Amino acid sequence: MSDLILHEYEMSPFSEKMRKVLGFKGLTYHAVEQPNIAPKPALTPLTGGYRRIPVLQIGAHIYCDTALMVRELERRFPEPCLTPPHLLGAAEIIADWADHRLFSMSAMPTVIALAELLPPEFFEDRAKMSPGFTAEGAGAMLPHFESQMLLAMSNLDSQLRATPFLLGENPTLADMSVYHVLNFSSAAPVFGNGIAARPALNEWLEKMRGMESGDATPMEASVALEIARATHPDMTPPDDVVEDPALPADAQVTIQADDYGQEVTQGKVVWTRDNELAVLRHDADLGDILVHYPKQGYRISVDS
Numbered sequence: 001m002s003d004l005i006l007h008e009y010e011m012s013p014f015s016e017k018m019r020k021v022l023g024f025k026g027l028t029y030h031a032v033e034q035p036n037i038a039p040k041p042a043l044t045p046l047t048g049g050y051r052r053i054p055v056l057q058i059g060a061h062i063y064c065d066t067a068l069m070v071r072e073l074e075r076r077f078p079e080p081c082l083t084p085p086h087l088l089g090a091a092e093i094i095a096d097w098a099d100h101r102l103f104s105m106s107a108m109p110t111v112i113a114l115a116e117l118l119p120p121e122f123f124e125d126r127a128k129m130s131p132g133f134t135a136e137g138a139g140a141m142l143p144h145f146e147s148q149m150l151l152a153m154s155n156l157d158s159q160l161r162a163t164p165f166l167l168g169e170n171p172t173l174a175d176m177s178v179y180h181v182l183n184f185s186s187a188a189p190v191f192g193n194g195i196a197a198r199p200a201l202n203e204w205l206e207k208m209r210g211m212e213s214g215d216a217t218p219m220e221a222s223v224a225l226e227i228a229r230a231t232h233p234d235m236t237p238p239d240d241v242v243e244d245p246a247l248p249a250d251a252q253v254t255i256q257a258d259d260y261g262q263e264v265t266q267g268k269v270v271w272t273r274d275n276e277l278a279v280l281r282h283d284a285d286l287g288d289i290l291v292h293y294p295k296q297g298y299r300i301s302v303d304s
Ligand SMILES: N[C@@H](CCC(=O)N[C@@H](CS)C(=O)NCC(=O)O)C(=O)O
Pocket: 012, 013, 014, 015, 035, 036, 037, 038, 051, 052, 053, 054, 064, 065, 066, 067, 099
């Protein structure tokens, strides 16, 4: 039985990124269906507050943010590799661009196109996550988002006319991150047409869609919670631990995304890597949980 539990939902583009990463690595995993709006009562006891999707659970370890999840999977299951050393920097930079800038340009026009499939409270929920994200206020912003996204598509198409994948002959993390945004945004006619008009981009998207999505077995949320309850997290610092003077062990910290989703996680620093922080939280029901966050993209403050 796989130890990997992905808390996700079908329509979530970032979950699709992880499904493709898991598939690329030929991994089996359990999929827990979570709601697409808050509250998420079977998720936040694990994270301590973070409500974004997906979340990766391995026993009583919780990994927030797909950037960190990919690094953890690369460590645990190095082959096949998505971040070969000579492309690691470029892959991380493109993934960060796609997960943030490309996604933020595509999100509003795409959810407006998908509005009929979404619950009525969806826009209110997202407005709480990102001030300004309202269906009514969107009109003025759409032309800018659309034109920016089409310019990005042209850059991607020009690269894909030269190489089969964004960084050469083989798929990397860069492809996974750009893929999930384009796959999602193709639901908006303006973007679907934009992709269709760029043959190399279109061909690459079809190739990415055809790749494996991992072997998922559905799991009830209560089972995932029970697994966390029954397991104690391993607190041993990894070999590549990097002490961070700003985040000393045992300091009580508050972590919050620096873009959208304002919910915080609080916990005690156990160890840090260059771009990772592991904090211990105690949940009254579940016991000890080690929550892992990337440092990039998160504000981390030491509580006084
Ligand atoms: N940087 C985060 C972004 C995750 C994200 O924005 N997820 C979306 C769904 S695809 C989300 O959580 N939306 C709010 C929700 O689903 O409640 C990551 O890489 O995991």
